[in-house]
Amino acid sequence: MTPVPFSSSTLEERLIAAACMHSRSKHVAIMSPLPPGGGWKRLARRFKKHLVHVPMSSFSDQEIQQLRMVHVLNGGEVRSYAADFIRRV
Numbered sequence: 001m002t003p004v005p006f007s008s009s010t011l012e013e014r015l016i017a018a019a020c021m022h023s024r025s026k027h028v029a030i031m032s033p034l035p036p037g038g039g040w041k042r043l044a045r046r047f048k049k050h051l052v053h054v055p056m057s058s059f060s061d062q063e064i065q066q067l068r069m070v071h072v073l074n075g076g077e078v079r080s081y082a083a084d085f086i087r088r089v
Contacts, residue, residue, distance in 0.1 A: 016040055020047035027052050031059070031067065 019028045020043065028049050030036055035053040036044075044051045056064060 013040070013043060016043055016051075017047070020044050020049040023047075023049060026050060029054050031056055031064075033057075 016028070016030065026049060028044060029052045030040070031054045033056050036051045041051060059067065
């Protein structure tokens with residue numbers, strides 16, 4: 001796996017950078033209470049991506065809890081059986 005080509009100071013920045021780096025799409029969705037700030041937008045532009053804000057108010061509390069269970073899975077082989085281990089709310 002290719003490392004992020006710069007030093008990210010927060011977990012959020014590392015997640016956004018990874019999403020931008022590995023996304024095949026030009027757009028990357030970001031769910032948050034407020035729209036992304038200028039720093040996050042600049043980070044996305046480094047990877048020639050555009051952040052699309054999805055307000056948290058668009059989802060129920062139960063849906064948000066499920067979306068917070070993020071699992072980074074490496075490789076198709078792992079994904080084939082990962083669903084057996086992912087917790088559901």
